[in-house]
Amino acid sequence: MKPILMTVDLTTGAARTTPLDELFDTYLGGTGAATKLLMDEIAQNKDPYAESSSIFFAIGPFNGVYPLCTKTVALFISPLTGNLGESHAGGNLAMALYQAGIHILKITGRSAFPCYIRIVNHEVSLHRAYSLKGMSALASERVLKERIGNAWKSSIIRVGPAGERESPIACVTVDTSRHFGRLGLGAIFGNKNLKAVIVSGSGGIQIGNNKGRYLKFYKNLYDQFVHSTALNKYHDLGTSMNILPLNQINGLPTRNFSQGFFEGAESISGENFADRLLIQKIACAHCPVGCIHMAILRESFDEKNHQYKSNKIAYDFELIYAVGSNLSLNRPEDVLRLLLIIEKQGWDAISMGVTLAWATEAFMKGVITSRETGGLILKFGDADIYEAVLNKVIGAERGGNAGSEFYRDLEKGTAFLAEKYGGESFAITFGRNEAPGYITGLHGFLGFSTGIRHSHLDSAGYSLDQKKRGVEKPAEAWTEDLFREGRWRTLLNSLVICLFARNVFTMPTILEGLASLGMTQWDEGKLQELAKKIHVMKYQLKKDLGFSFERERLPKKLASVYTATGIIDESEYLRQMRVFEDLLAKDAASLT
Ligand code: SF4
Incomplete structure (x- = not known):
């Protein structure tokens, strides 16, 4: 399927499509492609609440065609941190975008009235949403479903009253209990007078010319998911x-x-x-x-x-x-x-x-x-x-x-x-983002500090801390593992897979998945180089928005708390931050 950008301007109500072949050929899709678009945009505007600020919802080449490739990436400037806002959500959205023939949905401008957007394939309409104002995220989904009638193939994303009040910790709720949870996307919806977006499409799965190869790969993948012990635990x-x-x-x-x-x-x-x-x-x-x-x-x-x-x-x-x-x-x-x-x-x-x-x-x-x-x-x-x-x-x-x-x-x-x-010493935030649920040790916290989203999902440092038990390895080597994991995940997030499937989507599996869709131009070296490029670009974007490793600090309280791997030495923590920064600088210098 040819990748398409759908731009909806809430100020004018206009919508237009643009081909994305070149962008997807270069960045694969998902977070890679959307980061490039956001990067171009922040050259003009860095204010999340500017009328011209944009939200990008992106899927990648695996969404719609392979199981567990179910996520959509949202990219925006975070009103919570003032820096890169990136949030991932499942539900029906990725499938609905795929069926609508849209790989990136860009929403820009500001509506003069409370509104919701309805997208059916490439048809876009803007509707008044006065009656939805103040309605909860749960109730508004019910009302919108009734309004659009046959909703079973649609995805409905919306904000609750917190988003309308522009709370910088407001999320966007996706279908049943999925969320673009982190970094305040809901506040941008509120600022744009946007209550909801409904997406549906009638397109079928497009798999290129090699149906036999695709079906064989699909079956293999499906069997792995269904028989995986790790995934059974999630069920x-x-x-x-x-x-x-x-x-x-x-x-x-x-x-x-x-x-x-x-x-x-x-x-x-x-x-x-x-x-x-x-x-x-x-x-x-x-x-x-x-x-x-x-x-x-x-x-x-x-x-x-x-x-x-x-x-x-x-x-x-x-x-x-x-x-x-x-x-x-x-x-x-x-x-x-x-x-x-x-x-x-x-x-x-x-x-x-x-x-x-x-x-x-x-x-x-x-x-x-x-x-x-x-x-x-x-x-x-x-x-x-x-x-x-x-x-x-x-x-x-x-x-x-x-x-x-x-x-x-x-x-x-x-x-x-x-x-x-006051009370900054016990404010448990990293890069102004509230911390996820792990007190595992140095690399868990280092992952929150250095992560692109300041999230446990960036580089899974909490998991490294748990692997340290009984393993003799210098801290620098763990930091290198942390760095590599974060870099690798930019590739997974460009495809865009559910990270619970990360152990199945290894390099050979990804290459076979791409080749089965006719994308034979990729090889291991090119994908590794791409991961490096996207990773470096994301940190460049963060720096352009004011991020600096020097300013990142361990919340004071966490320097004295007893973690799963003992008390953290703050100077060691800062030293490992430098190690991480050096690894990034080396990658940046090596890019061709
Ligand atoms: S494993 Fe869970 S989060 Fe991942 S795609 Fe399946 S239902 Fe969604």
Whole structure:
């Protein structure tokens, strides 16, 4: 299929298509191609809230045609960090874009009225969305589905009220419980007056001339996924299977990263969630694994007459850490209760969880007082208080709550709060992004600092820390592993695969997958060179937006916390940052 860029300008309502053959020939697709487009754009504009700022949604050559190649990459300037915003989501979006014949969707401009975009193949229409304003991310999907009728092949991405309020920790929700979660894409939707985008298409799978080779490769791939023990684990308990093993090694963040052991871990483990509350497992389009775990939460609305409403909520490791162990909540129902509010509002659960944890510690240390909180006493382990805090944040816009300035600030994220109120030493952020759920040691934290997105998914340093046990190897060699993994992942993210399938998509598999689609121009050397090129380009983009390795610091609190691999020596941490930087400089110098 010929790659196509669809540009939708919200200021004028105009849409146009542009061929992308050259860009995809050079950068493969996905994150590689979209980074190049964003790089060209920031030469003119670096403000995420400028009318001319753009969002790019990109898929790659494997989406639509191979199983587990289910992700869409969103690229934008992050309103949370002011730097590169990159977020990946599954659901139906990648398949819908593929069927619509669109490889990159660019949304630019700002609508004069609340709107949603409907895309059917290459037909684009802009619709008024006054009636959707203020509607939750869950309700707006239901309403839009009814509005468009036959929605089963569509993908609906939308923001909740948090995005409309331009909260820099707002996410974009994709179909059922998938998210462009991190780095504040929801705020850009809100700023553009954009409530939702609906994509559908009628195109079939296009596989080039060698159908036999494609089918053979496809079957082989499919069999590997279906019979893989690792992927079966994702189907069984999902990523929440990691709660207990991480806790055992002292790697599960607890009470704002005060320690790596949570005494209530058994209760919020994947096993306990599954035994008691799991009701359904679902999958992204074109995935035979199905790792998305949905739980049921019963809410009473008339206690006297035993009247209940039931809610389905997705849970996984990061969500359980963020509003479970990190807030010291050990009842799964309490975790789900908070997640439901977060899901409806459309916040990133990791960022909100870390921010609530910071606020609790700030209250305990007197950095904020009941004057700021309007009388609420913040304490770890109190789910009712956290629910009250979230409701105050929701109500703060109306200005009626005591302490509303603080609650308005709370949805701006941890770094903002710490700068305004103090308490930077226990603000657990990397590059202004709230930290994911690992206290594993030096390379876990180094991965968050040096990662392109400041995410655990950039280079999986948390996994390296776990591999260190019993292995004698100098720190520099681990840093080199971290660097190589990050570089390799730029290739996987250009294809764009679900990273749970990363062990199946090895170099020979990728080459055969490309060749089966007729893309025989690639060989190992060219792909390695491309990974290097995209990796270097991304850091160049970050530097152009103000990132510097020199300014990256380990949050002060983490220099004294006992991690899965012991206490971190801060000077060693900074030394390894230099090692990483040198490796990047070497790559940049070697590019032809
Ligand atoms: S393994 Fe999970 S996240 Fe990955 S494609 Fe399948 S359902 Fe989606």
